[in-house]
Amino acid sequence: MRAPIKFRYFQRIVFFTGAGMSAESGIPTYRGAGGLWKEYNYEDFACQRAFERDPSSVWDFHDKRREMVQSKEPNPGHRIVSAVQTRQPNTIIVTQNIDGMHQRAGADPDAIAELHGSLWRLRCDAENKVRADDSVPMNPRKCSCGGYWRPDIVWFGDQLDHRVVRRAREALEECDLLVSIGTSAVVYPAADMPRYAKQAGAVTVEINLEDTAMSGLYDHHLRGKASEVLAELDAV
Numbered sequence: 001m002r003a004p005i006k007f008r009y010f011q012r013i014v015f016f017t018g019a020g021m022s023a024e025s026g027i028p029t030y031r032g033a034g035g036l037w038k039e040y041n042y043e044d045f046a047c048q049r050a051f052e053r054d055p056s057s058v059w060d061f062h063d064k065r066r067e068m069v070q071s072k073e074p075n076p077g078h079r080i081v082s083a084v085q086t087r088q089p090n091t092i093i094v095t096q097n098i099d100g101m102h103q104r105a106g107a108d109p110d111a112i113a114e115l116h117g118s119l120w121r122l123r124c125d126a127e128n129k130v131r132a133d134d135s136v137p138m139n140p141r142k143c144s145c146g147g148y149w150r151p152d153i154v155w156f157g158d159q160l161d162h163r164v165v166r167r168a169r170e171a172l173e174e175c176d177l178l179v180s181i182g183t184s185a186v187v188y189p190a191a192d193m194p195r196y197a198k199q200a201g202a203v204t205v206e207i208n209l210e211d212t213a214m215s216g217l218y219d220h221h222l223r224g225k226a227s228e229v230l231a232e233l234d235a236v
């Protein structure tokens with residue numbers, strides 16, 4: 001593949017990432033072959049109703065995910081994204097991923113907008129407090145107020161944090177290059193966010209193994225594994 005663009009030609013890059021970004025680390029995607037939602041029904045493990053109904057089985061599910069993610073390493077694709085961000089500090093990462101792999105690959109946490117929250121933060125709804133936590137298994141599951149800690153993740157039916165959405169939108173409206181990596185673009189409102197960059201006149205690139213529901217929006221469709229395509233775009 002001859003790379004139609006090179007990162008070094010751009011001033012304000014946004015990487016918009018999904019589960020395919022972490023697939024090469026051995027973290028299953030949600031909808032692809034071996035996808036998480038093929039094995040688990042999200043209505044039983046990833047929504048507030050399920051948590052209120054049976055908090056311990058929802059926590060068992062998330063403990064397994066934390067354990068699995070902790071056993072994996074960032075892949076070369078994560079490292080390239082972090083390297084570009086270090087080299088070109090106006091680079092922002094807008095991610096749907098909750099695995100924290102961009103941070104583990106050395107990306108500046110202040111330049112990451114986690115649209116769907118994080119596996120590594122907990123929230124006590126009763127006291128509306130949030131704290132970082134990477135204990136596996138997570139313990140104690142109850143907050144000092146007696147309520148349950150819940151993962152600070154945007155589950156199905158939850159609202160996204162409006163501050164994170166605003167931050168992501170601003171970055172997309174100001175970027176000159178948008179690189180979407182490994183998302184099937186079927187979950188809203190995240191799926192629609194790349195449109196802000198397109199409308200603002202940025203060059204838009206979609207990296208994926210296959211066409212997606214949003215492919216029509218992009219100027220360039222680069223089909224291949226994220227780490228391999230990113231290496232091409234980063235090469236001098």
Ligand code: APR
Pocket residue numbers: 017018019020021023024029030031032035096097116154181182183184185186187207208209210212224225226227
């Ligand atoms: N390189 C590039 N793309 C890849 C790779 C790879 N190595 N492996 C898989 N992909 C692509 C797949 O072709 C698919 O289009 O990544 C995409 C993964 O899609 P999903 O599993 O639907 O994940 P994502 O789009 O991130 O899901 C969005 O849905 O379940 C919710 O909140 C969850 O954030 C998640 C949201």
